[in-house]
Amino acid sequence: MKEFHVNKYLTLKLEDGRTNIYVKREHFRQCTIILLDIPITKISDFDEIQSIDEISDNQKYERDNSSDNSISLPLDVIFWGHCSNLQAWYEHDYDTRLLHRNLSFPLLKRLTEAGDPLAKSVLKEEIAKRFMSNHKQTTEYLLNEGYLNYLNYEELQTLIENSNLSIRSLEEIFPIINSGRLDMLNRLELLYLSKSRRISLKKIDIRFLENFFNYFSEEFPIDFIWNNRSILENIFFPLIKKVSKSKEIIKTFFLEELNNRLKSPTMYNYELLKSFKEIFLTGYKKQFKIDRFILKR
Numbered sequence: 561m562k563e564f565h566v567n568k569y570l571t572l573k574l575e576d577g578r579t580n581i582y583v584k585r586e587h588f589r590q591c592t593i594i595l596l597d598i599p600i601t602k603i604s605d606f607d608e609i610q611s612i613d614e615i616s617d618n619q620k621y622e623r624d625n626s627s628d629n630s631i632s633l634p635l636d637v638i639f640w641g642h643c644s645n646l647q648a649w650y651e652h653d654y655d656t657r658l659l660h661r662n663l664s665f666p667l668l669k670r671l672t673e674a675g676d677p678l679a680k681s682v683l684k685e686e687i688a689k690r691f692m693s694n695h696k697q698t699t700e701y702l703l704n705e706g707y708l709n710y711l712n713y714e715e716l717q718t719l720i721e722n723s724n725l726s727i728r729s730l731e732e733i734f735p736i737i738n739s740g741r742l743d744m745l746n747r748l749e750l751l752y753l754s755k756s757r758r759i760s761l762k763k764i765d766i767r768f769l770e771n772f773f774n775y776f777s778e779e780f781p782i783d784f785i786w787n788n789r790s791i792l793e794n795i796f797f798p799l800i801k802k803v804s805k806s807k808e809i810i811k812t813f814f815l816e817e818l819n820n821r822l823k824s825p826t827m828y829n830y831e832l833l834k835s836f837k838e839i840f841l842t843g844y845k846k847q848f849k850i851d852r853f854i855l856k857r
Contacts, residue, residue, distance in 0.1 A: 566647055566650050569674055569675070583671060661698055661701050684711060687710060706789070708751060727746070730753065734760075737761070741775075742771075742772065742775040747784055776821070776832075797839060800836055
Protein backbone atom coordinates (compact mmCIF):
# COMPACT_ATOMS: atom_id res chain seq x y z
CA MET A 561 0.00 0.00 0.00
CA LYS A 562 1.35 3.40 -0.99
CA GLU A 563 0.64 6.42 1.22
CA PHE A 564 1.21 10.15 0.76
CA HIS A 565 0.75 12.85 3.41
CA VAL A 566 -0.17 16.28 2.05
CA ASN A 567 -0.33 17.71 5.57
CA LYS A 568 -1.41 16.51 8.99
CA TYR A 569 -5.08 16.68 7.95
CA LEU A 570 -4.93 15.27 4.42
CA THR A 571 -3.60 11.88 3.28
CA LEU A 572 -3.91 9.78 0.13
CA LYS A 573 -3.61 5.99 0.03
CA LEU A 574 -3.43 3.54 -2.84
CA GLU A 575 -5.64 0.66 -1.69
CA ASP A 576 -6.78 -2.27 -3.85
CA GLY A 577 -6.00 -0.34 -6.99
CA ARG A 578 -7.94 2.75 -5.88
CA THR A 579 -6.69 6.11 -4.69
CA ASN A 580 -8.55 7.06 -1.50
CA ILE A 581 -8.53 10.39 0.31
CA TYR A 582 -8.40 10.50 4.12
CA VAL A 583 -9.09 13.49 6.35
CA LYS A 584 -7.73 13.16 9.90
CA ARG A 585 -7.34 9.40 9.31
CA GLU A 586 -11.02 9.01 8.33
CA HIS A 587 -11.92 7.87 4.81
CA PHE A 588 -13.34 10.73 2.80
CA ARG A 589 -13.81 9.41 -0.72
CA GLN A 590 -12.19 7.67 -3.65
CA CYS A 591 -10.43 9.86 -6.19
CA THR A 592 -11.67 10.01 -9.75
CA ILE A 593 -9.53 11.39 -12.52
CA ILE A 594 -9.95 13.81 -15.39
CA LEU A 595 -7.20 13.38 -17.95
CA LEU A 596 -6.49 16.66 -19.73
CA ASP A 597 -4.98 15.76 -23.08
CA ILE A 598 -5.15 19.04 -24.99
CA PRO A 599 -3.19 19.10 -28.26
CA ILE A 600 -0.77 22.02 -28.61
CA THR A 601 -2.63 23.19 -31.71
CA LYS A 602 -5.83 23.61 -29.68
CA ILE A 603 -4.49 25.38 -26.58
CA SER A 604 -5.81 28.70 -27.88
CA ASP A 605 -9.34 27.28 -27.55
CA PHE A 606 -8.89 27.45 -23.78
CA ASP A 607 -7.28 30.88 -23.38
CA GLU A 608 -10.28 32.19 -21.45
CA ILE A 609 -10.53 29.18 -19.13
CA GLN A 610 -10.12 30.13 -15.46
CA SER A 611 -10.60 26.79 -13.68
CA ILE A 612 -10.65 23.01 -14.02
CA ASP A 613 -14.46 23.24 -13.88
CA GLU A 614 -14.58 25.34 -17.01
CA ILE A 615 -12.41 22.84 -18.88
CA SER A 616 -14.50 19.83 -17.82
CA ASP A 617 -17.72 21.67 -18.67
CA ASN A 618 -16.45 22.81 -22.03
CA GLN A 619 -18.53 20.96 -24.60
CA LYS A 620 -15.95 21.36 -27.33
CA TYR A 621 -13.33 19.77 -25.10
CA GLU A 622 -15.63 16.86 -24.30
CA ARG A 623 -16.35 16.23 -27.99
CA ASP A 624 -12.66 16.32 -28.87
CA ASN A 625 -11.65 14.08 -25.96
CA SER A 626 -13.98 11.12 -26.16
CA SER A 627 -13.31 7.79 -24.45
CA ASP A 628 -11.77 6.53 -27.71
CA ASN A 629 -8.84 8.86 -27.06
CA SER A 630 -8.41 7.95 -23.38
CA ILE A 631 -5.00 6.87 -22.14
CA SER A 632 -4.53 3.85 -19.88
CA LEU A 633 -1.99 4.62 -17.16
CA PRO A 634 -0.44 2.39 -14.47
CA LEU A 635 -2.22 2.63 -11.12
CA ASP A 636 0.82 4.02 -9.32
CA VAL A 637 1.18 6.76 -11.95
CA ILE A 638 -2.46 7.72 -11.43
CA PHE A 639 -1.91 7.65 -7.65
CA TRP A 640 1.08 9.98 -7.80
CA GLY A 641 -0.85 12.21 -10.18
CA HIS A 642 -3.58 12.60 -7.57
CA CYS A 643 -0.95 13.24 -4.90
CA SER A 644 0.66 15.93 -7.03
CA ASN A 645 -2.71 17.60 -7.67
CA LEU A 646 -3.68 17.72 -3.99
CA GLN A 647 -0.20 18.84 -2.94
CA ALA A 648 -0.40 21.73 -5.42
CA TRP A 649 -3.94 22.52 -4.21
CA TYR A 650 -2.67 22.76 -0.63
CA GLU A 651 0.39 24.82 -1.59
CA HIS A 652 -1.93 27.29 -3.35
CA ASP A 653 -4.03 27.75 -0.19
CA TYR A 654 -6.76 25.33 -1.29
CA ASP A 655 -7.55 27.31 -4.43
CA THR A 656 -10.74 25.58 -5.62
CA ARG A 657 -10.04 26.51 -9.24
CA LEU A 658 -7.32 23.83 -9.30
CA LEU A 659 -9.68 20.89 -8.66
CA HIS A 660 -13.13 20.01 -9.93
CA ARG A 661 -15.88 21.58 -7.81
CA ASN A 662 -17.29 18.14 -6.95
CA LEU A 663 -14.08 17.41 -5.06
CA SER A 664 -12.66 20.79 -4.04
CA PHE A 665 -15.66 22.14 -2.12
CA PRO A 666 -16.71 18.96 -0.27
CA LEU A 667 -13.06 18.34 0.67
CA LEU A 668 -12.55 21.95 1.76
CA LYS A 669 -15.72 21.68 3.86
CA ARG A 670 -14.54 18.42 5.44
CA LEU A 671 -11.09 19.87 6.21
CA THR A 672 -12.79 22.85 7.86
CA GLU A 673 -14.89 20.52 10.00
CA ALA A 674 -11.73 18.56 10.90
CA GLY A 675 -10.13 21.72 12.29
CA ASP A 676 -7.72 22.65 9.50
CA PRO A 677 -7.06 26.37 10.18
CA LEU A 678 -6.11 27.11 6.56
CA ALA A 679 -9.30 25.51 5.23
CA LYS A 680 -11.36 27.40 7.78
CA SER A 681 -9.76 30.72 6.86
CA VAL A 682 -10.33 30.37 3.10
CA LEU A 683 -13.71 28.57 2.89
CA LYS A 684 -15.94 31.65 2.69
CA GLU A 685 -13.49 33.44 0.41
CA GLU A 686 -13.43 30.47 -2.00
CA ILE A 687 -17.23 30.29 -2.01
CA ALA A 688 -17.49 34.01 -2.80
CA LYS A 689 -14.71 33.98 -5.39
CA ARG A 690 -16.13 31.05 -7.32
CA PHE A 691 -19.72 32.30 -7.12
CA MET A 692 -18.68 35.67 -8.53
CA SER A 693 -16.85 33.94 -11.39
CA ASN A 694 -20.33 33.68 -12.95
CA HIS A 695 -19.53 30.22 -14.31
CA LYS A 696 -23.08 28.87 -14.50
CA GLN A 697 -22.45 25.26 -13.49
CA THR A 698 -20.30 26.33 -10.53
CA THR A 699 -22.73 28.96 -9.23
CA GLU A 700 -25.58 26.44 -9.52
CA TYR A 701 -23.51 23.86 -7.66
CA LEU A 702 -22.68 26.24 -4.81
CA LEU A 703 -26.33 27.25 -4.46
CA ASN A 704 -27.85 23.77 -4.71
CA GLU A 705 -25.30 22.08 -2.45
CA GLY A 706 -25.74 24.60 0.37
CA TYR A 707 -22.38 26.37 0.30
CA LEU A 708 -23.99 29.82 0.25
CA ASN A 709 -25.60 28.81 3.53
CA TYR A 710 -22.17 29.38 5.15
CA LEU A 711 -22.60 33.10 4.53
CA ASN A 712 -24.57 35.44 6.77
CA TYR A 713 -27.12 37.89 5.43
CA GLU A 714 -24.67 40.77 4.91
CA GLU A 715 -22.13 38.52 3.19
CA LEU A 716 -24.77 37.01 0.91
CA GLN A 717 -26.12 40.46 0.06
CA THR A 718 -22.65 41.70 -0.89
CA LEU A 719 -22.07 38.59 -2.98
CA ILE A 720 -25.29 39.08 -4.93
CA GLU A 721 -24.56 42.77 -5.49
CA ASN A 722 -21.14 41.90 -6.95
CA SER A 723 -22.37 39.10 -9.20
CA ASN A 724 -24.29 39.30 -12.46
CA LEU A 725 -27.37 37.88 -10.74
CA SER A 726 -30.32 40.01 -9.72
CA ILE A 727 -33.05 39.27 -7.24
CA ARG A 728 -36.05 41.15 -5.95
CA SER A 729 -35.79 43.27 -2.83
CA LEU A 730 -37.16 42.03 0.49
CA GLU A 731 -39.98 44.55 0.17
CA GLU A 732 -40.99 42.83 -3.09
CA ILE A 733 -40.53 39.34 -1.64
CA PHE A 734 -42.59 39.83 1.54
CA PRO A 735 -46.01 39.99 -0.20
CA ILE A 736 -45.16 36.82 -2.11
CA ILE A 737 -44.24 34.85 1.01
CA ASN A 738 -47.39 36.12 2.73
CA SER A 739 -49.50 34.72 -0.10
CA GLY A 740 -47.94 31.28 0.27
CA ARG A 741 -46.74 31.42 -3.36
CA LEU A 742 -43.25 30.10 -2.74
CA ASP A 743 -43.21 28.89 -6.34
CA MET A 744 -42.89 32.54 -7.40
CA LEU A 745 -39.54 32.86 -5.65
CA ASN A 746 -36.36 31.57 -7.22
CA ARG A 747 -33.94 29.59 -5.09
CA LEU A 748 -31.58 32.49 -4.44
CA GLU A 749 -34.48 34.71 -3.33
CA LEU A 750 -35.68 32.00 -0.96
CA LEU A 751 -32.22 31.68 0.59
CA TYR A 752 -31.82 35.46 0.75
CA LEU A 753 -35.16 35.76 2.53
CA SER A 754 -34.24 33.05 5.04
CA LYS A 755 -30.95 34.78 5.85
CA SER A 756 -32.65 38.12 6.46
CA ARG A 757 -34.55 36.77 9.50
CA ARG A 758 -37.15 39.46 8.79
CA ILE A 759 -40.01 37.12 7.93
CA SER A 760 -43.37 38.07 9.39
CA LEU A 761 -46.36 36.03 8.24
CA LYS A 762 -49.38 38.28 8.57
CA LYS A 763 -52.15 35.77 8.02
CA ILE A 764 -52.48 32.06 7.36
CA ASP A 765 -55.76 30.98 5.79
CA ILE A 766 -56.92 28.10 3.59
CA ARG A 767 -55.82 29.87 0.40
CA PHE A 768 -52.36 30.40 1.85
CA LEU A 769 -52.05 26.69 2.70
CA GLU A 770 -53.29 25.63 -0.74
CA ASN A 771 -50.58 27.74 -2.33
CA PHE A 772 -48.02 26.46 0.14
CA PHE A 773 -48.74 22.78 -0.55
CA ASN A 774 -48.79 23.36 -4.30
CA TYR A 775 -45.13 24.28 -3.95
CA PHE A 776 -44.29 20.68 -3.03
CA SER A 777 -44.63 19.19 -6.49
CA GLU A 778 -42.34 16.89 -8.43
CA GLU A 779 -40.35 19.98 -9.42
CA PHE A 780 -39.79 20.96 -5.79
CA PRO A 781 -36.01 21.44 -5.19
CA ILE A 782 -35.74 18.93 -2.36
CA ASP A 783 -31.94 18.70 -2.28
CA PHE A 784 -31.63 22.47 -2.34
CA ILE A 785 -33.93 22.76 0.70
CA TRP A 786 -32.15 20.02 2.66
CA ASN A 787 -28.74 21.53 1.94
CA ASN A 788 -29.73 25.09 2.82
CA ARG A 789 -30.95 24.53 6.35
CA SER A 790 -31.58 28.22 7.05
CA ILE A 791 -34.65 27.89 4.80
CA LEU A 792 -35.98 25.14 7.05
CA GLU A 793 -35.03 26.94 10.25
CA ASN A 794 -36.21 30.43 9.33
CA ILE A 795 -39.11 29.86 6.92
CA PHE A 796 -40.70 26.41 6.94
CA PHE A 797 -40.48 25.47 10.62
CA PRO A 798 -41.68 28.86 11.97
CA LEU A 799 -44.54 28.69 9.44
CA ILE A 800 -45.60 25.31 10.81
CA LYS A 801 -45.38 26.70 14.34
CA LYS A 802 -47.75 29.50 13.35
CA VAL A 803 -50.16 27.00 11.79
CA SER A 804 -50.16 24.97 15.00
CA LYS A 805 -51.38 28.08 16.86
CA SER A 806 -54.07 28.96 14.30
CA LYS A 807 -57.79 28.31 14.33
CA GLU A 808 -58.99 24.73 14.36
CA ILE A 809 -60.16 24.83 10.74
CA ILE A 810 -56.65 25.86 9.64
CA LYS A 811 -54.97 23.14 11.70
CA THR A 812 -57.39 20.50 10.42
CA PHE A 813 -56.84 21.46 6.80
CA PHE A 814 -53.05 21.45 7.23
CA LEU A 815 -53.01 18.01 8.88
CA GLU A 816 -55.37 16.50 6.31
CA GLU A 817 -53.22 17.78 3.45
CA LEU A 818 -50.12 16.31 5.07
CA ASN A 819 -51.78 12.95 5.67
CA ASN A 820 -53.02 12.77 2.07
CA ARG A 821 -49.49 13.37 0.80
CA LEU A 822 -47.97 10.87 3.22
CA LYS A 823 -50.07 7.89 2.15
CA SER A 824 -47.19 6.55 0.05
CA PRO A 825 -43.74 6.26 1.70
CA THR A 826 -42.14 6.27 -1.75
CA MET A 827 -43.59 9.61 -2.79
CA TYR A 828 -41.41 12.58 -3.63
CA ASN A 829 -40.67 14.80 -0.59
CA TYR A 830 -41.99 12.13 1.81
CA GLU A 831 -39.27 12.61 4.45
CA LEU A 832 -39.58 16.38 4.44
CA LEU A 833 -43.36 16.32 4.80
CA LYS A 834 -43.07 13.67 7.50
CA SER A 835 -40.78 16.07 9.38
CA PHE A 836 -43.40 18.81 8.96
CA LYS A 837 -46.00 16.58 10.54
CA GLU A 838 -43.80 15.68 13.49
CA ILE A 839 -43.05 19.34 14.16
CA PHE A 840 -46.74 20.21 13.87
CA LEU A 841 -47.75 17.50 16.37
CA THR A 842 -44.90 17.89 18.87
CA GLY A 843 -44.46 21.65 18.69
CA TYR A 844 -41.50 23.48 17.22
CA LYS A 845 -39.27 25.36 19.65
CA LYS A 846 -36.54 27.83 18.82
CA GLN A 847 -33.84 25.53 20.18
CA PHE A 848 -35.16 22.57 18.15
CA LYS A 849 -32.32 20.45 16.74
CA ILE A 850 -32.64 20.54 12.97
CA ASP A 851 -29.96 17.85 12.62
CA ARG A 852 -32.55 15.37 13.84
CA PHE A 853 -34.39 15.82 10.54
CA ILE A 854 -31.42 16.33 8.26
CA LEU A 855 -30.07 12.92 9.26
CA LYS A 856 -33.29 11.22 8.13
CA ARG A 857 -32.52 11.81 4.45
